Amino acid sequence: MRDIVYNVFDIISYFVQGMLLVNLLKETQPRFPFKKYHSAAILLGQYVAVQIFLHYSVFIKSLLYGKSMVMNNSRQSILPVLISMLVTCVAGIFLFNESRLKIIYYVVTFYSVMELLKFAIYPLFLWLLTKLVDLNQYLFLDRQMYGETMFFEVNSGIEMFWNLSYVLVLLVFTYRIIVWMKKYLEMKENYENSQLIFVLFPSVTGLLLCLMIRSMMFSMEDNDIHSLFDSRPEMNLMVPCTSLLCIVMIIFTAKMLHKLIVESNQKIEISIYQERIREMEQHIGDIENLYAGIRGMKHDMKNYIADMEALMQEETGNPTAFRQYLDSLQASVEQLDMKYNTGNPVTDVIMQRYVQLAKNYDIAFQADFLFPSSMNMDAFDLSIIINNALNNALEACRRQKEGRKFIELSAYRRQNMFFIIVKNSFDGKLVRSRSDGRLLTTKPDSKNHGLGLRNIEVCAEKYYGKTEVTVREDEFELAVMLQERIE
Template sequence: MKEVFDIVIDLVEHLLKRCLIIYLLHGLLAVKQRYIRRERLVEAGFLIITTSYYAAVNYLPVLKKLLYGNEEGIVESRGSIFPMFLSMLVMLAYCLYFYDGKRRRISYLIFTAYTINELTMFTLHTFFTLLFRVTSDLMLRLAMDANEFILKNFVIILYVIQILWNLSFQVVFLLVYYYSVKALKNNLSYVGKKINRVQELFLAVPSAMGLCLCILLRSILYAYHGKQIRFLIDEYPETNVLIPLVSSLSLLLIILSAVILKKLVESSENEVLVEVYQNRLNDMEEHMKDVEHLYDGIRGIRHDMKNHVADLEILLKQNHTSDGEYKIEMQKYLDGMCNTMEELDMSCNTGNPVTDVVISRKIRKAGEEKVPIECNFIYPSALNISAFDLSILLNNGLDNALEASEKEQKPYICLDSYVRERMFFIEIRNAFTGNLPENGEGLHTTKSDAALHGMGMKNMKRCAEKYYGALKWKSSNGEFLLTIMLQGMEEKYAK
């Protein structure tokens, strides 16, 4: 009866540990597309396979003899190292088959979950072992003092103490394991898939160190010498403090690495937001300069209009000896007035003054670089899309197109827009005969200041995502095409 009870407790504990691994994986990994509606079956399969493996290795005499060399099980702590690795490989193979994601990420999660399990055990085991020994010694002293009740029920009392010891150890172990896994998951879920290889290595090193420590402890913790078992903590009492201390510090280091990485990602995102707002302020400043230029021009024309009218009246009243000279003078004067007006004329009429100014400025800039621009852009007033957001998209999109076109022998830029139901599409085409490398987050820039240049594409992506849209690009037949998709918003959500 005692053996059956111990087996049940052991299997339940193991099952709960595997549930915590599932808890860690859930949310950090997604099942592959073909299992998308069978997540619960995948999780149940994980529990069944890993628990069955554990039960077979620890309770089937054939496998015990195969793995440990005898049917009794582990005779030296180092004998548990190979089954431990085999268990990790079984879990890893299962997750690689059913879960989607990078192999490095899946491997890190499995090995880290196992390392946390081992470190938690070594952190608590020494303390509970000492507690059990103190309790057992107390019982022996009471028995030696001829305590009649204890003498009669010594075996039963000792068994009850052992059960309580096991239960208390498992409860505390599962609590520490749960909160460690929870802390790791909360930090990793924030980081998501934004980390690079260096950051992955930053996470993996503490886990690898912790796993190596656990392997070292398993290899020297205890061994049989003849018929006597010898524990490391008996021969070296200082290990009673060192083992839990080093194990707990290693466990803390794994969690702190995830916390630090989360802080780094937060800091990086804050820097990105600052850069985004700075770029938006720059766009606003450029727009204000254009509006100011337009206003100054209109004010100047208004100021000079009376003088122009007076000059025309004088010309009309003068007697000219030659009608030809008169017509030439009048024509020159009128041409000068027309040229002044043309400087203030918008090169593109889109239906919105903000986009008019932005596109006209880019057309003037392209004219200076001798890059022709064909504009067929119409502002979608019915879709409640902010003109300011469109100005960010147009500014950055046309800047990128102009940068690429300047290097071509036959440069050109075409700007088009159209509406499909509640979707607004912007297409920017330009001459492009080079390669189209990417840096993982967008197009790779050829400018020397790559860090700042990349912000333009990020600004555009943020604007598109604000309207539940996206950016798409492709290059073919000597042409680059950028397509911006935006969804029209209800008026109460429009800003």
């Protein structure tokens, strides 16, 4: 009966541990086309099954502990921990559509926290167990309050209470640490590999520390148990303190990374606001130039009329001169017209500006864009996307040494989605980040440049969208997908 109770309790404990692991990976997107909780259920089942197999399989016990199938030293407990962690990492990478390093970080951190907490609270619970057993012996031997049968039953109850309370405290503290970690690190955040390595380092350090403690925690010789905590009493303080310090470092590095990401996002937001201000200034400047041209035309209109009257009143008449004069007048008026009428003055000005810039650099420019006035989209958000995309395209064409230079802008709507496509020629040279494959700037001042594409991504995320880059030989294509916001 006692063995059955312990077996049931162990299975429940494995199930709760698996639930904590699933909670840590809750925001992860499944790799396969089924619901998210199906992947979580498979991961949970895998964790429980592996734990039961490692601790109850006769084959594994004989393989790890020999014919006796009994653990003779704590070193033998290292391999089950490593096997379980490795299988969980493989299962997580297989089930979830996230970077491998991110899955490895969360799994290793989970096992590291579990192991560190075990050794952080173990000496305290060992002291508590010793005191309870001593109290039972005192009541039985010195006070003789009950008989031998009752003495063994009380000892069995103390053992069961100790195991239950130890595991409960372990699970509660693990849950609290997971909550703290999820407060600072979000699974949906796109971390660079260097950032993940930074937060993975203390987790690996803590796990290695626990494995080292396991290797020398106890050994059995001639039925005598030699414990590290008995032979070296100072370890009762050093091991918990070191374990707690590692846990603090795990949480602290997660908090530091969160702070760095927040500061980076704030920098991007500031850049976007600066971009908006710059767009407004350029828009105002273009409008002022347009009005200045109109005022100039109005001022000169009387002279134009007088000149035409003079030409018409000439007795000889000169139709050719009169036609040339009208053509020059028509050309002056056309300079004030917007070549592209997008349906919004902000995007009109942007188109006009890049038409002129493309003409100055001998770049073929073509646009098929209409502002989605029926969709709930901010004109200045779209201006940031279009301006940054066209600016990047213009820079790429300017760096091009040979071949046809072109920029093509198109946009279309599909139900509640709005797509912006920018294609341009380029020299075929791209620089990508080694950590996450993100495109990097080729400009010398990389600290102050390279935010253009990131600004586009931030604006796209504001509308629950995303960006995609496609490269075909000497053609670069940027696709921005935006979703209509319902407020």
